[in-house]
Amino acid sequence: MSYNTENIRNIALAGHAGTGKTTLFEALLHAGGTIQTEGSIERGTTQSDTDAQEKERGHSIDSCIASIDRAGCHINLIDTAGYADFRGGTLSALAAVETVAIVVSAGNGIEHGTRRMMEHARERGLARILVVNKIDSDANKLRALVDALRDEFGTECLPVNLPAQDGKHVLDCFFHRDGATDFSSLEEAHQRIIDQVVEINESVMGTYLDAGESSLSPQQLHDAFEQCLREGHLVPICFVSARTGVGVQEWLDIADKLLPNPSEGNAPPFLDTDGDRVIATPDPTLHAIADVFKIVNDPFVGKLGIFRVWQGTIRRDSQLFIDDSRKAFKVGHLFRVNAKQHVEIDHAIPGDIAAIAKVEEIHFDAVLHDSHDEDRIHLAPMHFPQPMFGLALEPRHKGQEQKLSQALLRLAEEDPCFRVEHHKELNETVIRGLSELHLKVMLERMRERYGVEVVTHPPRIAYRETIAGKAEGHHRHKKQTGGAGQFGEVFLRVEPLERGTGFEFVDEVKGGVIPNQFLPAIEKGVRQAMEHGAVAGYPLQDLRVTVYDGKYHPVDSKEVAFISAGKKAFLDAIGKARPVVLEPIVDVEVAIPEANVGDVTGGLAGKRARIMGTDTHRGGELVIKAQAPLAELTDYPTELKAMTGGRGRYSLDLSHYEPVPPPVQKQLSEAWKPKVEDD
Template sequence: MSYRTENIRNVALAGHAGVGKTTLFEALLHAGGVIQNMGAVERGSTQSDTDAQEKARGHSIDSCVAGIDRGNCHINLIDTAGHEDFRGATLCTFAAVETVAVVVNAANGIEHGTRRMMEHARERGLARLLVINKIDTESVDLQKLVDSLREEFGNECLPVNLPADRAGKVLDCFFHRDGATDFSSLADAHRQILDQVVEISESTMGAYLDAGEEALTPQQLHDAFEQCLREGHLVPICFVSARAGVGVGELLDIFDHLLPNPAEANPPPFRNAQNRQIAIDPNPQSHVIADVFKVINDPFVGKLSVFRMWQGTLRRDSQLFIDDNRKAFKVGHLFRLNGRTHVEMEQAIPGDIAAIAKIEDIHFDAVLHDSHDEDLIHLAPLPFPPPMFGLALEPRHKGQEQKLSHALARLSEEDPCFRVEHHKELNETVVRGLSDLHLKIMLERMRERYGMEVLTHPPRIAYRETIAGSAEGHHRHKKQTGGAGQFGEVFLRVDPLERGAGFEFVDAVKGGVIPGQFLPAIEKGVRQAMETGAVAGYPLQDLRVTVYDGKYHPVDSKEVAFVSAGKKAFLDAINKARPIVLEPIVDVEVSIPEPNVGDVTGGLAGKRARIMGTDARRGGERVIKAQAPLAELTDYPTELKAMTGGRGRYSLDLSHYEPVPPPVQRQLSEAWKPKLDDD
């Protein structure tokens, strides 16, 4: 390894689906001498789309890392998925890079994926680069596209090079200013970007005003340029045709000469146990600190943990710890990822992206380190979209529950937006993802990798039951079987409590008519009845049970008798206390383009939603805030996608429980009665 930390560049290619990121990734590897021949997405022969589903569908599902060496410079390049359904895998890579190159299709212009990736990168404090691809497309007005980018993302977006003609090359307009272009004079573009760069520093601006640009050395320009990127004062625009190879070498030059290295970039947002940001020293002599941003369960290599080195030097045979675990593990093999291949490496320095295999305890977002002398730290979490689309599933074949659990655990390790929930009260396993396509892909992977086939159905809604009034209940349990009998008699009262109060059990027995030793048995019977419900089979909540009278027999009274008496007395009271079914109400926040506001608010109103307000955001986006019953939102991801052309997104958070409308309660009760009769 001949490079140092200051020679490393870490760049993620991001953007909307179909802009040509994977083809650009392939072209950059070809121009950098990593591969001899470019693969094609259509043929399924690219370095990054290696998964069978990626080849079949013709687009990326996961991210892919490859390294390019250019002299002393080492570029870690990451191709990412553009589809919203797989945004989690894309955002994971933002924890490992200094720069995000947002790729734009010259023919389609700004799309919602462009906006989203620009915003995510800005929020993370990463340098941003706009790469206009497919510049050789017929009838494309590149000047108009540049103007729209500046209008959308700010005047800090400026070309760093310009296409000289459709056929062949692009011209640098930062260091050079002479030459003809298709849509603008190079001198004008040179002056614009130079004016933007020099104003970042008083000393640079002063030298420029006093003696012109001749007074500025290339190093001064580089330092000012890098500071502009780091502070968001400049978003360079560059031009390529990945398929034709136009501008690809020039883009590598930009990566090499102008992008920040790991020591120059904004400090990573590491925090200690008190949630205070702490400084990381990108020094190869310091303690090792690395962050795992990707986990791959490879059928041949085993579990592969991909991490970004932030501090220290990691060598093969080193001892590492995971988070606060005091048990160390040995690094037997250290890999560099190059698309389809894994290459052994001797050591990793700050800024490197590397991987280790077959360490089962490592998880996504784990911090790897070699010393417990320093504070336990973690990287600030990424803004992952909440997985809202759900499916309940069960093994197709009986006896495979353990195999299913293992497969789901493996899949959830790889994707932070794939969540597995086990609902004990509903006796359901539910998986959640970003869309129906996201879950479909994950279940296909489960079948292909682990031979696990499942049956799916919509998940049940976690309804609850409570009471609207007070009532008294009574039951005498008496059983004689020839020997010792069973006897217990209970009088109790139920009262409603406010929403969210839970359950209270009160002992108001006087005179020892029920000995204190039997009160826990009565409470046990009450809790059993609360779990199974009284109206529609859902747990009861928000009520008080007061036991105030009863009888016992000195010989026949036993715990089992009072469990039964308490349970049936409680059900007797509940049925008199106007039982009602409660449904979960969620806070809904929907982000959509301005033209879709009417359709979306009308759709929500048809789902018994209450619109709480709307907010305007930059880029013509509106945010609708509402409260709606969760049961009405089962198919909402698909509906929102259809209404907004895939540009809408939403989040849900549980707010509170409310009584369901009477027709819904009747429907739920009638559906439960047959099951109750069967029992």
């Protein structure tokens, strides 16, 4: 099918787990003619849940992309995971779309994931549409849900269609208003949304006031509607039943007629190396620029980089560059990803979502381009939650170390919220994710895909060290071995910096008492000491080191001597500068039934948590916001499950570092001393 950029719609289905996103995805693909038969979650036959873990658990873990072609409109649809544990893939999908369709269950109403996705989409400047699914319900419940959506997210939330005949039909209340609904006056709903749309544009508003609605053309209404979406002035509400198909064709009509195309949406800014904004233009004749928003390691086609084209045209057999690399690669195969199918295509225009295979250098968030005019730009970074849950691991069977390393690399390529760390001082490999469940799924995938089994244990908490005061240090390194000796003497000062600043190295040496060529060696020695810690064996941060005096010998002074002198002078100063151990403090959000609030807040208080506030939402759900030391939350998933009967949910994000209580510092320091003495 032939189409241009104006015919493309890029839409992500998002929302809380269990709202029916995957079933709606199937229904839309079937209604749009992409698939002949709708799959079933229960039978494990859906287009999007193809991974063994997804089939076993009955919910999405990864995002899935498919397209629909109907009457000149090409819709790229992305089904995303609802569980917060897997939101890395969900958030990365937002980098490829103009519109987020946030699915809400008519029975469950507004849930924690609904609020999160509304906020993420708003922050990203994306058009939002609320899709009320499972409308096989009574009209009073649906009416109450619309009121709740407007109370929660603003009066800009307005129905664009309404259910009728107990959810057996939906009626358009934007372009047409004929028919009776179970809900409210169709005329009233029509008037509300028209009034909301026309007030965004002075010219349209003037025409409407002077000559009435009949004087407005469909194009004028579309343009005003699209502007409302882009500026957040309107969040349409529409009704569907993915299970019965009610409202599904009407939803596709809304996507076709009213949702923004790539020329109309808010294009995300690219940044050059100086931090200046560069806006890509959806012109197919300009240099090509695309952003990789998803990596898949496919067992049949190899590594697959899925990207959104922002500017220019990418053609099969053309040459592309990755980021600032000067080495081009040939686009041997260009694919349209259609759920389980990879369909080869000749070219991809602005707004298209496409994929290339077997390019090992490609990575998540890579910028693909065909001109070195674009080799210094990147997409403005997305905010991903910091993976705070950790597991240290090692292969269960000897000889699989290399296989384990490769498997972890592949898994980390696919998930921006899955990290792999290797701690050299402990010879410990640590994986980090968003939750216990997140890590469990990744380990199961590693076993199933790559045949690697591991043994796990809790990792060390990522403590840090710093200083609370100023001090000076000195060391003379002198070594005579019979031949040429070693000599270097260093005087330096240390002082604390603001939390999160990092490290500064300052040269205040006067008169050449230490030649310039030895200053990098002093800094190297300081950095070595910072890496291994001075109080409890954790890296030092947030301090300034100033070298102000020293001595050298014209024959015996060597780089190695000043490395040693710098390291020991630094440790001498640190010992006098009131060193402290810092611990990671995380922002905790716990969503629970209101009946459990006493147990949960009491449990958090016992973990040195500070309660920052609570929000009560309709349906009796309460969200507790707190800050707590990460070290206190090791067993929190099990505890929360026990307190709430499995109904509680929580999320963590790194907030900051702050000093541990003195008893904890003493305990950490004493545990480290025996290791130092053994060394």
